[in-house]
Amino acid sequence: MDMTHSSKIPEILKIHEADLLSEWNQELIATNTRKGLIKEAELQEECREFLKLLRIAAQSGNLSNIQALEWREVREMLSSISRSRSQKGFTPTETATFIFSFKRPLFDRLRQQLHDSAELGEEVWQATDLLDRLGLLVIEAYQKSREEVILRQQEEMMELSTPVVKLWDGILALPIIGTLDSARTQVVMESLLQKIVETGSEVAIIDITGVPTVDTLTAQHLLKTVTAARLMGADCIISGIRPQIAQTIVYLGIDLTDVTTKATLADAFLMALKRRGTTIARK
Amino acid sequence: MQKIEEMKIQSSADVVLVRQAVRQFAIEVGFGLVDQTKIVTAASELARNTLDYGGGGTVKLETLQEGGRRGLKLTFDDQGPGIPDVDMALKDGFTTGGGLGMGLGGAKRLANEFEIESVVGEGTRVIVVRWK
Numbered sequence: 001m002d003m004t005h006s007s008k009i010p011e012i013l014k015i016h017e018a019d020l021l022s023e024w025n026q027e028l029i030a031t032n033t034r035k036g037l038i039k040e041a042e043l044q045e046e047c048r049e050f051l052k053l054l055r056i057a058a059q060s061g062n063l064s065n066i067q068a069l070e071w072r073e074v075r076e077m078l079s080s081i082s083r084s085r086s087q088k089g090f091t092p093t094e095t096a097t098f099i100f101s102f103k104r105p106l107f108d109r110l111r112q113q114l115h116d117s118a119e120l121g122e123e124v125w126q127a128t129d130l131l132d133r134l135g136l137l138v139i140e141a142y143q144k145s146r147e148e149v150i151l152r153q154q155e156e157m158m159e160l161s162t163p164v165v166k167l168w169d170g171i172l173a174l175p176i177i178g179t180l181d182s183a184r185t186q187v188v189m190e191s192l193l194q195k196i197v198e199t200g201s202e203v204a205i206i207d208i209t210g211v212p213t214v215d216t217l218t219a220q221h222l223l224k225t226v227t228a229a230r231l232m233g234a235d236c237i238i239s240g241i242r243p244q245i246a247q248t249i250v251y252l253g254i255d256l257t258d259v260t261t262k263a264t265l266a267d268a269f270l271m272a273l274k275r276r277g278t279t280i281a282r283k
Numbered sequence: 284m285q286k287i288e289e290m291k292i293q294s295s296a297d298v299v300l301v302r303q304a305v306r307q308f309a310i311e312v313g314f315g316l317v318d319q320t321k322i323v324t325a326a327s328e329l330a331r332n333t334l335d336y337g338g339g340g341t342v343k344l345e346t347l348q349e350g351g352r353r354g355l356k357l358t359f360d361d362q363g364p365g366i367p368d369v370d371m372a373l374k375d376g377f378t379t380g381g382g383l384g385m386g387l388g389g390a391k392r393l394a395n396e397f398e399i400e401s402v403v404g405e406g407t408r409v410i411v412v413r414w415k
């Protein structure tokens with residue numbers, strides 16, 4: 001049954017906006033368990049703004065499809081509230097309570113205004129349905145902003161754990177620690193190439209002592225990095241290939257004959273120095 | 284005591300988890316560093332194929348005990364498109380995904396026993412065993 005067009009909710013929101021606002025505010029302040037996290041004035045302002053946008057959107061008569069254009073401003077506002085709540089440290093429940101606490105004032109008002117029980121039932125259902133949808137939207141937006149934080153941290157970590165260091169004039173080293181999955185390898189490659197350009201280095205040592213597994217994908221990434229570095233005018237040396245890894249690479253059938261390899265970073269460094277015509281002498 | 288575990292392979296993070304679990308099993312079976320590395324690397328290849336070509340799937344890890352010897356068996360299953368020509372897929376350098384084309388053949392060489400069953404339109408099962 002579609003009663004959208006005859007719903008009294010838009011009208012009630014319009015006529016009783018001020019009362020609804022003050023009742024809702026009391027409700028929120030009473031249930032607000034995290035008084036330190038948000039100021040009452042700020043909360044009031046959010047309520048006022050939300051009710052205004054809700055009223056405007058409801059005037060369209062569409063109370064069921066909140067993805068429609070007329071609900072855009074409501075959606076945007078709720079997203080931004082969710083985001084700021086999640087940053088302030090609110091839980092998802094506390095965040096969604098913002099919407100769900102509006103049920104009581106709205107239902108009270110419906111009960112007061114509508115006397116036909118069938119009509120009241122239908123309107124309460126519509127109001128519940130609408131507020132539930134908005135509440136879910138809040139939770140989704142909250143979740144999304146959390147995921148963005150995690151993603152950003154992952155990216156930061158990837159950059160942090162792949163430092164390109166300058167060992168000597170013209171010699172760079174890239175100690176890789178952990179799994180060389182493709183997202184990370186991209187970062188590794190870019191930071192190495194970048195540093196080669198910046199420093200005008202001629203030799204880059206990629207140390208894989210800290211890489212637990214070298215499989216075909218890892219090997220392919222390494223080979224691509226070596227090739228790209230070569231195109232930038234730098235020779236790569238791969239060091240830190242442990243005996244068990246060397247054996248495995250042979251069984252896999254990966255051809256590293258084009259790549260200079262050394263057992264340890266120290267060996268690779270000596271070789272790099274030699275290439276640059278520098279020697280180290282014991283005094 | 285036999286140990287069995289089944290894991291899903293739905294993302295590249297799962298591939299990392301599979302490698303870690305296989306290493307754990309290999310240590311429990313008593314594999315040395317070289318054998319550990321071999322079976323973990325084979326698992327990495329097959330798990331990634333399951334993910335990339337099979338559209339995701341599962342792996343079953345089993346410790347084996349036969350007479351006096353111990354081993355580790357891995358069964359990779361997917362319900363993907365299957366491999367039309369298995370012999371071709373096993374050839375070094377054959378790839379349909381822009382890889383090196385060494386994974387399947389490499390996994391076979393890294394294992395002591397290797398079995399592959401694939402039906403086009405139904406999926407692929409690869410079994411590898413490594414004995415201590």
Ligand SMILES: Nc1ncnc2c1ncn2[C@@H]1O[C@H](COP(=O)(O)OP(=O)(O)OP(=O)(O)O)[C@@H](O)[C@H]1O
Nearest residue numbers: 216332336337372378379382383384385386387407
């Ligand atoms: N589970 C699977 N389902 C469908 N096709 C597969 C599956 N596993 C392998 N293949 C096919 O076999 C080919 C060869 O696999 P293989 O692992 O040897 O090489 P690759 O994955 O292409 O490259 P890489 O050297 O990085 O592993 C793949 O390109 C793919 O076409």
Ligand SMILES: [Mg+2]
Nearest residue numbers: 328332386387
């Ligand atoms: Mg492969």
